[in-house]
Amino acid sequence: MRRPLVLFDLDNTLLDRRGTLADWATEFTARHGLEHEEQTLVLGMVAERAYPSTFDTIRARYRLPMSTAELWGAYCTEIATMVSCPPEVLDGLDELRAAGWRVGVATNGAMDIQHAKLRATGISERVDGVFVSEEADARKPQTRHFALAAARCGTVLYDGGWMVGDNPVNDIGGGRCAGLRTIWIKNDRPWPPDDPGPDHTVPHARAAIDLLLLHSADHTRTTT
Ligand SMILES: [Mg+2]
Structure with missing residues (x-):
């Protein structure tokens, strides 16, 4: 599959x-x-x-x-x-990969600090690939950023996928333009009124992971 x-x-x-x-x-x-x-x-x-x-x-x-x-x-x-990543989110990344997902990180920022955080939190070892914008001067919301992140995970945007993030423009708008379905981490803010909304809105990363796990379980049931 x-x-x-x-x-x-x-x-x-x-x-x-x-x-x-x-x-x-x-x-x-x-x-x-x-x-x-x-x-x-x-x-x-x-x-x-x-x-x-x-x-x-x-x-x-x-x-x-x-x-x-x-x-x-x-x-x-x-x-x-x-910095730390909540244990239930770290476990969730493992659960997604165990359920057959390719999991990646797509982040803007400087390489030194982003990689330091990824290593220190244990996220690095739980994902298939990471792309930090400074590595190739490709910032979200540019589609090139998402394409490079997909490539780090050994796949292409052409195959579709999901983007999960808190920034309406960079993560949700950028993800949608890149052909991805989107999940917005609300962080207690309202959605900007003039922007087209995300596919789903959740309060935190663990809720996004649960939604994806549910989606993959449904998908498995309907295709097997
Ligand atoms: Mg963010």
Whole structure:
């Protein structure tokens, strides 16, 4: 039987990036003796775009004595230590593969930090393939991003599949344009009124996994 494909977004889908960054920003500002108000600013900058260039800006603004490379390296190490993937989601990835799914991660971001998080959480060893946008300068919502992620899982978009993510534009809009069915992780937000909706809406990643497992069970029943 052909193995169906499911791609998962990483940040705020498989793991809680927002919460991890907030904890990190608290520690970072305390360690460098920065004013409490600066915590919101540092958090905002890193939440918007976490690349070495972000730390170049932070280093210059606060006249920090270490190099950008040192700050970036420390950031990657610290975030990897602090981040976690819920056990029921890790188990779910195993369950999907056991049920015959090809499971991949399709994420925007810098290679260093995304791979550090994937390794530290144990997600790396539970998926068939990973694609991080920086690897080939192909960001979601570009179809090329999804095509490269599918290729990492040993398949092609032509065969269809599913995209699970929290971002209406990058994950859901991009996934739909790439020919994938979509599951939106709501994270307590309303769907943007003018965007065409996802195929399904769920509260968290485990609910998306349960839906896919149900779908594959139905599919098996009707095709065997
Ligand atoms: Mg996300």
